[in-house]
Amino acid sequence: MKYSKIVFLLSCVLPIFLPAAEPSAFGAGDLTNSNPYGLTSNEKVILDTKKKLHTVSVKSNNQANKLDSLRERIDGLQSVIESLSRQAHNNKIDLKNQTRESKLKANNSSEYEKRLSELAQKNETSLIKQELLISEISLIVDEINTKYVSKEAFNALVKDVNNFKTLVAKELKGNSRKTSKTKSDNRSSSEIAKSAKAYFDKKYYTNAIKDYELLISKNYKPAYAHYMIGEMNYKRKNYSNAISYFKKSSSLYSKASYMPKLMLHTALSMQESGDSGHAKAFFGAIISKYPSSAEAKEAKLYLQP
Numbered sequence: 001m002k003y004s005k006i007v008f009l010l011s012c013v014l015p016i017f018l019p020a021a022e023p024s025a026f027g028a029g030d031l032t033n034s035n036p037y038g039l040t041s042n043e044k045v046i047l048d049t050k051k052k053l054h055t056v057s058v059k060s061n062n063q064a065n066k067l068d069s070l071r072e073r074i075d076g077l078q079s080v081i082e083s084l085s086r087q088a089h090n091n092k093i094d095l096k097n098q099t100r101e102s103k104l105k106a107n108n109s110s111e112y113e114k115r116l117s118e119l120a121q122k123n124e125t126s127l128i129k130q131e132l133l134i135s136e137i138s139l140i141v142d143e144i145n146t147k148y149v150s151k152e153a154f155n156a157l158v159k160d161v162n163n164f165k166t167l168v169a170k171e172l173k174g175n176s177r178k179t180s181k182t183k184s185d186n187r188s189s190s191e192i193a194k195s196a197k198a199y200f201d202k203k204y205y206t207n208a209i210k211d212y213e214l215l216i217s218k219n220y221k222p223a224y225a226h227y228m229i230g231e232m233n234y235k236r237k238n239y240s241n242a243i244s245y246f247k248k249s250s251s252l253y254s255k256a257s258y259m260p261k262l263m264l265h266t267a268l269s270m271q272e273s274g275d276s277g278h279a280k281a282f283f284g285a286i287i288s289k290y291p292s293s294a295e296a297k298e299a300k301l302y303l304q305p
Contacts, residue, residue: 049164077133084130091119189220196228205232223252227262239269260286260295267299 185192196211209232212225230245246266250259267282283299290296 264295
């Protein structure tokens, strides 16, 4: 099926890091999660496309099974019709033979009329059966036309695939631009780090984020750079992006001194995003892992009834 091929191709394209004592709520950005959260705008587009493809794939598989069943029924009906046709043909021959006999045996007209009536009755019965079978086949064809994926639905799927390809192309182009900027920037990593911190202290977050992204591309203290970008997204109330960066930071280095604040801001981002269940899990983890920290005291306030 065309749909199955597209789904397979996209499945190839679409492909926690805290200790065991900490919650697994850092599934932010995990598109395989049954209830994903903390998604970037691009991840939301990918997730929406995956859902549409899954729906079409399931529908396509169901229809393929239904079509196989309908084909078997049609094949059976055709066999019955062929049998009735042969029977009608034989009846016609018998009728001709009876006509010849009638000419030779004109004196036995009552027998002739009886046999002629029987043959006529058989032919009438055969015709009625054929009409019923043809009517059933028509209903099956109507059912296929009504329930099978329409050309418009297929075109809509192709459009979704093309949109996804465009999104991927933009992402690749964006990464290419970042690489070019990295090559043209002659500053040392330490100089960029100082610049990023200076911008952050002045709340020039746009410039600060650019510098921290540059440090990430240079693989210079990437855990801290991700944490700082997460902090700026948190301050800007871009909670989904903040969770994504916090998650990446923690996966790179979970023993950093800023982990209590990272976890607290992650919990608050989840709470602001409506994910109170995971937020409570994080508040509890902060209290358990960093009991004497200021963040633990604040977390207790959010857990009070």
